[in-house]
Amino acid sequence: MTVTEALKKRISIRQFLPDPLAERQVRDILEAARWSPSGGNLQAWRVIAVAGEARDAVVRLASESAATYAPDSSDDRPVYPPNLWEPYRTRRYKLGEDMYALLGIPRSDRQGRxxxxxxxxQFFGAPVGLFFVIEERMGHAQWAHLGMLIQSIALAATERGVGSCMQESWSALRAPLKVHFNLAADEMIYCGMALGIADPAAAVNSLRSERAEVAEFAQLRGFR
Ligand SMILES: Cc1cc2nc3c(=O)[nH]c(=O)nc-3n(C[C@H](O)[C@H](O)[C@H](O)COP(=O)(O)O)c2cc1C
Known part of the structure; x- marks a missing residue:
């Protein structure tokens, strides 16, 4: 698989088979992704991978937490800026509508959504969850660098036939997760990732979200 093929094949998987991933598979993915670049080569990240009982404990923690089901619950680092504006607002709306349409959950079914x-x-049923940890005193540059690691993990997983879904939803549980994982005082969870084998029969996994054309986001200047 070429890098371009992996880039195009990776999509967010939101229904996984229960099949476990072996520790060596997860290590192998991390082994590839550790070559991600970071400014100054700081590699200012830590990854916590949970499977089996450790995964179930996090799922339990989430179900017991009052904050769990507030998609936009935020701390001082909200997932989206308040009052999202165009074109972002429409893109976000469309993604949600396309996904719920595939799942057959209408807008009126608030409980269903x-x-x-x-x-x-529940990591969408995935057997493995990853959590990305960064030190609180790190700035926006290091957060961007962490994103490189996260995408690398997703691409390395794709290459190995392993599906993924990045999950900022876990940011709603930063406080209890910090205690749960016994993070250092200056550490925080950025986001999570579900990892496992995609359920090929699940309609939600056929969601191919749209992208802006190159002409919409890039200016190519000075080329002859
Ligand atoms: C950092 C990050 C966090 C995300 N968090 C979530 C999440 O919590 N739940 C979810 O269902 N999708 C999440 N997504 C998936 C995005 O909705 C998805 O990447 C986007 O719609 C593009 O679709 P694709 O990944 O299928 O190409 C996240 C994506 C990124 C990059």
């Missing part, structure tokens, strides 16, 4: 959102906190 909340229940689907809550599936985030």
């Amino acid at each position: 909340l229940a689907q959102w809550a599936r985030n906190y």
Whole structure:
């Protein structure tokens, strides 16, 4: 698989088979992704991978937490800026509508939509969850660098036939997760990731979200 093929094949998987991943598979993915670049080569990240009982404990923690099902619950680092503006607002809206249409959950079924959102906190059935940890005193540059690691993990997983879904939803549980994982005082969870084998029969996994054309986001200047 070429890098371009992996880039195009990777999509967010929101229904996984229960098949476990071996520790060596997860290590192998991390082994590839550790070559991600970071400014100054700081590699200012830590990854916590949970499977089996450790995974179930996090899922339990989520179900017991009052904050769990508030998609936009935020701390001082909210997932989206308040009052999202165009074109972002429409893109976000469309993604949600396309996904719920595939799942057959209409806008009027608020409970159904909340229940689907809550599936985030079960890793959408994935056998493995990853959590990305960064030191609180790190700035926006290091957060961008962490994103490189996260995408690398997703691409390395794709290459190995392993599906993934990045999950900022876990940011709603930063405080209890910090205690749960016994993070250092200056550490925080950025986001999570579900990892496992995609359920090929699940309609939600056929969601191919749209992208802006190159001409919409890039200017190519000075070329002859
Ligand atoms: C950092 C990050 C966090 C995300 N968090 C969530 C999440 O909590 N739940 C979810 O269902 N999708 C989440 N997504 C998936 C995005 O909705 C998805 O990447 C986007 O719509 C593009 O679709 P694709 O990944 O299928 O190409 C996240 C994506 C990124 C990059």
